[in-house]
Amino acid sequence: MPFKFTEEFRARAEKICARYPRRDAALIPLLLEMQKEKGYIAEEGLDALALFLQIPYSRVKGVATFYTMFNHEPVGKYHLQVCRNISCHMAGSESLLGRLRGRLGIAEGETTRDGLFTLSAVECLGACGAAPVMQVNEKYFENLDEAKLDALLEELKHGRLPH
Amino acid sequence: MPTITIDGKSLEVAKGTTLLEAAQQLGVYIPRYCYHPKLSIAGNCRMCLVEVEKAPKLMTACSTEAFEGMVVHTASDRVKAARRDVLEYLLINHPLDCPICDQAGECGLQDYYMDYSLAKSRFSQADKVRRQKRRAVGPQLVLDNERCILCTRCVRFCSEVTKTSELCVVERGDHSFIDLKEGKALDNDYTLNIADICPVGAFTSRDFRFKQRVWFLKKTPTVCLGCATGCLIEAHHNENTIYRLVPRPNAETNTWLCDPGRLTYKAVQAGDRLVKGVIKNGLIDLEPALREAAARIDEARAAVAVLGSPWLSVEDNAALALLAKDALKTGNYCFDFNTEQGIKDGILINKDPAPNTNGVKLVKAAHGGLSLEELSRRITSGQVKVVLAEARAAGFIKDALKAAAPRLIAFASNRGEIPAGSYATLPYASYFEVPGTFLNYQGLRRRTAPSVEAPEGVKPLWAVINKLAAYSGTSLRLDSADEALKGVRS
Numbered sequence: 001m002p003f004k005f006t007e008e009f010r011a012r013a014e015k016i017c018a019r020y021p022r023r024d025a026a027l028i029p030l031l032l033e034m035q036k037e038k039g040y041i042a043e044e045g046l047d048a049l050a051l052f053l054q055i056p057y058s059r060v061k062g063v064a065t066f067y068t069m070f071n072h073e074p075v076g077k078y079h080l081q082v083c084r085n086i087s088c089h090m091a092g093s094e095s096l097l098g099r100l101r102g103r104l105g106i107a108e109g110e111t112t113r114d115g116l117f118t119l120s121a122v123e124c125l126g127a128c129g130a131a132p133v134m135q136v137n138e139k140y141f142e143n144l145d146e147a148k149l150d151a152l153l154e155e156l157k158h159g160r161l162p163h
Numbered sequence: 164m165p166t167i168t169i170d171g172k173s174l175e176v177a178k179g180t181t182l183l184e185a186a187q188q189l190g191v192y193i194p195r196y197c198y199h200p201k202l203s204i205a206g207n208c209r210m211c212l213v214e215v216e217k218a219p220k221l222m223t224a225c226s227t228e229a230f231e232g233m234v235v236h237t238a239s240d241r242v243k244a245a246r247r248d249v250l251e252y253l254l255i256n257h258p259l260d261c262p263i264c265d266q267a268g269e270c271g272l273q274d275y276y277m278d279y280s281l282a283k284s285r286f287s288q289a290d291k292v293r294r295q296k297r298r299a300v301g302p303q304l305v306l307d308n309e310r311c312i313l314c315t316r317c318v319r320f321c322s323e324v325t326k327t328s329e330l331c332v333v334e335r336g337d338h339s340f341i342d343l344k345e346g347k348a349l350d351n352d353y354t355l356n357i358a359d360i361c362p363v364g365a366f367t368s369r370d371f372r373f374k375q376r377v378w379f380l381k382k383t384p385t386v387c388l389g390c391a392t393g394c395l396i397e398a399h400h401n402e403n404t405i406y407r408l409v410p411r412p413n414a415e416t417n418t419w420l421c422d423p424g425r426l427t428y429k430a431v432q433a434g435d436r437l438v439k440g441v442i443k444n445g446l447i448d449l450e451p452a453l454r455e456a457a458a459r460i461d462e463a464r465a466a467v468a469v470l471g472s473p474w475l476s477v478e479d480n481a482a483l484a485l486l487a488k489d490a491l492k493t494g495n496y497c498f499d500f501n502t503e504q505g506i507k508d509g510i511l512i513n514k515d516p517a518p519n520t521n522g523v524k525l526v527k528a529a530h531g532g533l534s535l536e537e538l539s540r541r542i543t544s545g546q547v548k549v550v551l552a553e554a555r556a557a558g559f560i561k562d563a564l565k566a567a568a569p570r571l572i573a574f575a576s577n578r579g580e581i582p583a584g585s586y587a588t589l590p591y592a593s594y595f596e597v598p599g600t601f602l603n604y605q606g607l608r609r610r611t612a613p614s615v616e617a618p619e620g621v622k623p624l625w626a627v628i629n630k631l632a633a634y635s636g637t638s639l640r641l642d643s644a645d646e647a648l649k650g651v652r653s
Contacts, residue, residue, distance in 0.1 A: 043345075056328030057344055058318075065333040 003044030005052065009037070013052060024055045027063055031070055039079075040071035068122070075118040076111045078156050081135040084121045087128035096132055096149055097121055103153060116157065136161065165231040170238060182224040182235055183211055191237055194246065194275050196253075196362045197314035198225040201418045202323055208253075208314050210275065212245040213237045221245050246279040254284060256292040257363075258309045266364030268377040272312070294340055301349035303422055304358060304366050308340045311365035317341065317357045324419065324510065325351045341365070352512060356419045359409060368407065370426065375399075375406045383614035384411055386601060388474070388594055389424035391504050391515035393603025396420060398428065398595060398614040405431060405595060405615055415607060421511050428595060431615065435578035437590035438618040449590070449620050453627070456572045456587045457634030460491065463548040468495035468538060468569075471526060472556030473502065473517035475574075475624060476599025476611070478644035479591075480523050481651050482625035483551070484530040485639050490632040495547055497538040498527040500559070504604040513604055517555070521602035529651040539563040553624075554580035554588070574624055589631075591624040592617035598644065 005013065016033065017026040030049060034041050046064055050057040064070050071079075082088075082097045097119075101107060104117050111118040127133045130142030134149075139161065141152060155162050166175045169186050176185045181204070186193050196208035206226040213224045216234040221241060236242060253272065261267045294308035315332060318341065322328045329349050333342045343349055349357075358368040380399040387394040387408065394417035396408045405428040410420035430436070440452020447455075460467055469487035471480045480498060487496035500523050502515040533541070541547055542563035550557075550564065554575035557564065561582075564571060570586040581588050596617040601609045617623075622630075629641040641647055 056322065056331075058322075058328045058331030061342070061344070062331040062333055066335045066339075068335070 003042065003048050005048055009033075010052075017053075024053050024059075027053060027055070027060065028067075031060075031064055031067075035070060039075045040073055043072070074111070077116050078136050078161070079118045079120065081120045081122045081125070083123070083125045083127075083131070083133045083135075085124040085128075087124075088132040091131035092145070093132040096134070096144060096146070099146060099149060100153075103150075165229050165233070167229045167231075167233040167235060169235045176229050180229050182213060182215075182222070182227045182229055182233075185229050186213075186224065186235070186237060193224045193237055194279060195225060196271055196312060197316060199316055199319075199360055201412075202316060202319045202360075205315050205319065208312065209249045210246065212242060212249070214239045214242050243279070246275070247282055250276055250280040251282060251284070253312045255286050256309070257312070258291065258296075259288065260307075260310060260364065264310065264364040265367045265372055265377075266310075266361075270364060271362030292337065299369065300343060301354055303354045303369055304349055305369055305372060306341065307365050307367070310363050311341055312363055313339060313341070314362060315341075316360045316362070317366060320353075320357055320360060321349075321351075324356075325353050327351045352421045352423065352508065353419055353510065355422050355425050356410075371407045375401055380406060381614075383612050385595070385612045385614060386518075386609040387420065387424040387427060388518040388601065388611070389421070389427045389516075390513035391502075391518055391520055391604040392416060392506065392511050392513040393518055393601055393605075393607065393609045394420050394424060394511060395609070396424075400614045403615045415605065416603065417511055419511060423512070430577050431593045431595045433577055433579075436618065437575055437578055437588065438621055440590065441578075441581065441585075441588040443586065452587060452589060453630055454634055456589060457631050459549050459570055459572065459586070460551070460631065461635040463570075464491060465493045466495075466546060466548040467491050467493050468497075468542060468547040468550045469493070470496070470538065470550065470552035470556055470560060471498035471500070471523050471532075472553030473500045473515075473520040473523050474555050475519065475523075475553050476594065476601060476644070477519065477522040477525055477651065478599060478647050479624040479628070480519075480526040481529070481649075482628040482639070482641060482644075482647035484526055484532070485641075485647060485649075486551070486628050486632050487532075488530060490635070490637040490639055495533065495538065495541055496530075497533045497535055498523050498530065499532065499534045499538075500556075506604075515604065518603070518609075519601045521604065521606055522600065525602070525651050535559055542567050542569060554582055554585075557582040557585070574627065589627055590621050591627050592621050596621075597623040 013030055016029050017023050020026050034045050046060045050060045082093055084093055100119055104112050106112055106119055108119055108121045125133050125135055132144050134141050164175050169189055169191055172189050174189055183193050193211045195211045197205045204226045206223045211224040212221040214236040215222050296307045296309055298306045300306045318330045321330045329343045332339050355368055358366045379401045383398045385398050387396045395411040395413050397411050398405050399407045408425045408428050410417055412418045439446045440449050442455055469483050471483050487493050500520050502520050505514050507514045539560050543566045545567050547569050549570045551572045554573045573582055573585040573588045574591050575581050575588050576593050594611040596613050596615055599611045603609050625644050625647050629639050632639045
């Protein structure tokens, strides 16, 4: 079964396209929109998007893989993204990452069996002043240490994303 | 019209000319990987960096437009250092494949390394990034992602020339590589051009792979006879074997060459190549075959019909006309072919699969002859006993041949071409073996040049015709192809 956009998504996408002078300019906003739906962008989704925007599949694929924030595989309910660049590294992100690996029993790029957590090591999140930093879905958690991390994990396990 | 100075030489160029093109006009070569005159400018390889006075940084010559008063240096120390550094970067992850790489000898990395770098790598071989090698990406190409330098010529070729957009660069930075959709093949009519424009050994031709080292190849400029477009090509051959055909870019007809055209050389050395005559279905030596055919022609004389062919050169068609008019004195001959001409796919492949429809018109103008319909009518009515025709051209009168079943004496170079029911078939030399004149769809004169020798005993068609005439009683006294051209305006 070829993948198809829902009518609802289609209508939303048309509105986004209308914001730009050229239809293909909506490529990245629409990829983001697709990611919002399911947390990731499926291969079939790229085909459907190419068709929708009337551009070659290869262009969609190139753009979608260029930006690492686009997920190409399903991610857990909480996507834990630990910064590993220099400021965070010096502030101990490496040991935080190790702690997460141990507590969740997964390596970077993997998802826990219950579908709750995906762990990623990412490049600079642009919050060096508050290193070490971890992004959970769209939220930043700053000045982390092991105690804060444990508390956060506990909250998340109970389905609460602190504000 | 800006005037610029490159390496101390002044030059006036048209507005919009890039520094690289301007330098080319002055005969100054600037190294490049991603730049290709027929593709859009990408500016990503950084090999063409030059120094422009008053500009703070080095500029890419391929994408910098020439402006009034620019002073450019292409061989300053800064430029030389930049070239060395760019090469070092490109070579960090390049595998040390040269001994088993088909591109060796015509490789951009090898050549520029010798010209501009000669520096020892500061990176260990063990640290090189490994990628997928030997990936068959289509019927004609193999992709080796380790060798790729990401110049994106292939990506641009697919999106701009064939407009099929199969290829893309995926991922980013150090992770990026050339890819195409999983399960899809890189399969269009022009894929082998990608092996040509790839400056390194990332894309290699499956047909040519491991057949021959490029420095052994001899190059003969000739013409592609795959269709009426008549692209200029170069045959690369060694020790009497052709290994590949590549385009000779020219302003009139072609920059590229289609895949079917590139593979036309295969017929020359195919297993079914005819080196003997065929009577009915049995192979027989050339001389007895010629005598048998001549005897049948002599029996029929005025009841012989001769059909020219748009697959044959002007000379060979003219020889056929002389055979009909002067030797056999028959009125049953036809040089009337009017296949529609024109580019079929918007790139190179012609509507007319025959290379010389226009050339045959010259023979018709000189010698006249029947229309194709009239010849078919005469054959169908049974007044023609023997038909002489080139194998593929016999297809034009297929129905008439089937209806009246005259004896068909065909000229063919490969067994696979022989029309069904032909009585005798005589082999002739291919146009990769003998010269011939053709007129392409634009009416441009195209002359083939021999790159290999014909199999022993196999003669050019005009010589076969000359013998047929002599054996059937009237000599045409043709000593060369040009003699057949008497009266034909060329």
